[in-house]
Amino acid sequence: MRRKIVAILLVLVLVCASLIGCNKDSKETKSTTAKSGEDATKKDKDKNIKMGRYVEEKVQLPELSTNENVFKMIQNKNKQIEVYTREEKNSSIHFYSYVQKEPGKWEKSTPTWLNDGKVNNNSVSIESILLGKDGNYYALYLSYAGNTQKAIVIKATDETKESTMINIPYLNQKIKVGQQSFYPYIRKMEVMKNGNFILDDGFKENKLLVFSKDGKKLEDISIGGEQHLASFDNDVISIKEDNSGFSFFNTDTKKVDKTIDYKVTTSDMFESMNLVYAFKEDGTLFICDNKGIERLQKDGTLWETVVDGQLNSMSMPSLGIDNLIVSDNSGEEFYVSYYSDNNDIQLMHYTFDKNISSVPQKEINVYSLKENKTIRQSVALYQAKNLDVRVNYVVGMGEEEGNSSDYIRALNTELLAGNGADVLVLDGLPMDSYIEKGVLSDLSDIIKPMEEKNGILTNISKAFYKDNKIYCMPTRFTVPILLGSKEVINVSDSTEHIVKYINDTQKIYGPTMTYAQLICDNLALYSDEFMSDKGVDKTLLTKFLTNLKVIADNTKATEFDESGNSRKASKEPYFDINNLFMCDKYGFLDKDYETALLRHDSLTMFNFTMGMSKNRKGITYDTINNQFVPIGEIGLNAASKNKEIAKDFIKIILSSDVQDTNTFDGLPVIQSSLDKEKESMLKAKGTIGISSRGGKEFSFGTASESEINGFMQKIKELSKPMQVNQIINNMILENALPYFTGKNNVNQAVDIIIQKVNTYLEE
């Protein structure tokens, strides 16, 4: 009996122990590398849905004159939102400030302290205006007088009627950088309650400099990367050296008071920490980044998400976060200023709306193997317009490098179970297989009306029709443009003609690349020479590789990237459609070689192309066999349970709201966005200066309207998408390299490739 009791007790212990691991951890934040079909929101089992959420509202900026731009937003002494503008008129500069008295109403004034001649001249660039913690206004600007760049700090005095220069001796001392000397390059500044200055000098990596109010250097603080500074009382808050959180440096005790863990994110677009801080009077710290606005109570250790960045502009890749203001009227409200790539400032207001559900009730899932900026932009835009829908964007590979097959298998598991994301970004996925097996729905009801309205570029969309149905549509595309003489462009339609040209003229055809780059670029352009629906032809493949070897020898291709110019060395060669046509082009101006292949992922790139062609006699440009590279091909999951919402989302991606924004991942697929880009190109007058490989300086203006129209006509003639079979191309790349490096001959290489390709095709 005793034994029985002991046995039963042991079983109970076992069962309880195994159930302990089943509790839900509510503190974990959602991972964007979760399964594509995972329902991330927990449906409230109670009938009452929790209400209340912060919503975004765009703040109507004051009406500005033609050459006036907003460059800074701050909170003034009266806790009001104040924006500063800069106007360039008749070669003179004027600064104005606008204070928001009530929503939509701004009061203009002319801050005399900024218009007294120190800052408002053409040889000055204002970096920052701020209200210091000591209650005074400060401005940091860079003076370019005398061909040097010098940072100067001024303080508003006499109730902002005048300005006084702050004498910081450190700013007048040159620093030796390499062979030259420069004045400190102050990127950011903060003023503490006791009047001390904190400066971020661009020449002092990972350090913040603390100065007393009379300019005396006090100490250096070790920090992480580029900083958005903040201070509260005597503490300086900065990102830790390993970027894993924040440290609070007490300037009195000269020690780090505390550190807080936080995962700091970087913006791909702006290559900087996309993060700003703000403090409330009670010491509560707020951080605003791509994830949203998070709050940390004074002396607390737990971060609370106040505003979810996934549901608004904070997660938009096209916007950088400039400043965060917390106002505490009737509950916390936030103002966030954003800047875009052309430095335009946008202002958003976040208020708590108790009439909206705290979590959107509807949800769709979007899946892509790798991060796609256009999709990320669309997600933010769609959610801002549709408050009741959450778009859960899942990036399969996330920040991890790995074998894409593993991620595809995970996705396929969900698709087979009838789940999977509602919208799939098909780049890198077995698209043909999905279409063949009916995984994807027909998009004709979305695409055809857009074609009829003259929205979508029909030459792009028509390339994706199969039996009058369209299952995938690229959201962007890039165009490889070949620069060269007419003669060399005419021969660039096939590798055979290129080899004939090389043999006849003995000229160097193109720039030096690695073998891997050469093979990848030529595979993308000329794989039709040996590949057909039936498979790979052995004789034609042998001919292709032999031709490539001739081109490689002619251009002096190397095994490894010795110049440091190419983006990736060929240590682990891998065919990646996003890394095509990235070879050197600057030697073209020195006439080192006869062609330059330029990847156009925006219309503005054409300025560069025209400039290059004009700086060398007899040069023109053209597409290669009317080919383009489709980017961000989207498809609709046939098993989606939210088809209508998913279709709406696809429409947003292909609308001008998204296509107008330049996310630097390709040209827009709609005509109106291309036209807008052309208009802004024509407005932006300027000179582009480049140095050739040989050190010669070249400069050229922007392209003319007729030239841009010519290029746009070429875009309309594109008809052939570069449909890359990643598996076959990787087989060819991996097994052709030993031939190029002399480890085997072409027949051996071809035999291995054919054997593998045949196995793949037999499957």
Next chain:
Amino acid sequence: MLSKLKIKNIHLRYFRYKKNSEFKKALFFLAPSLLGISIFVLIPFVDVIRRSFFDAMNKKYVGLSNYYSILGNEAFIKAVKNTVRFLGTCIPLLLVLTLLLSLLLYKQKKHKEFLKISFLLPMSIPVASVVVLWKLLFHENGLINVLLHHFHISNINFINSGKAFYILVFTYIWKNAGYDMILWLTGLYGIDESYYEAASVDGAGRVAKFYYITLPNLLPTIFMIGVLSFINSFKVFREAYLIAGDYPNNSIYMLQHILNNWFVSLDIQKMSAAAVLTMLVFLILILLFKLLDKTQEE
């Protein structure tokens, strides 16, 4: 007084009762494990059998067309041939080699434990480490080719040629030799010494003792070692995949490769049919083994 028959019946009933209650107890303790295996293995496999009669997305019933399709698929036939060739080469070789090793070790008096551990070590080496080591040795710029180059012999392409098969065979035998050797030793220790003594008295030599005493007594062990070696032979796919990728040289393109690739391209219907066919073949083989084993026992 109870009659003898009644006593016998009581004993029988008690025995049946005890057997039933023991059976119930056993079931109770086995239940969690059975449940887990049912949920994660048996039920999914029943689903695989079901999927083999439907199209890829499980919408349309297609009967036996998936089976016809894979039996006519050249890549599948190639994979099956290579798998059979691999099994046919490795398993007999492994059994013979490890039997020899165990016989030698059985007689060994000095450093016996040390030698056992040495043979077992390869089994504990992680797959990734083995792959790194093999790449260091067999890569076109690896140690062996560098040595060959030093002696003015041209490079050998180990990974992308027929030699990859032999590397895989070597890997399998190297990894599993220790394990099989221990199993053989267990069988050898189970043979009564008195048989050998009696044989010695009768004037039997070593070969005769091996043939008439050792081998017959090891036959039950052969079945177990055979099955385990068979199962372990499929694990060598990990090394093959990590060294040579999704599409290796033809000589080592095996069943797991094609199933893996079918999964990526969403050809689940073919994968399911292939899995069912493979299962049937293995079942027949194992039943044959079992029959042979029983016949031998009898």
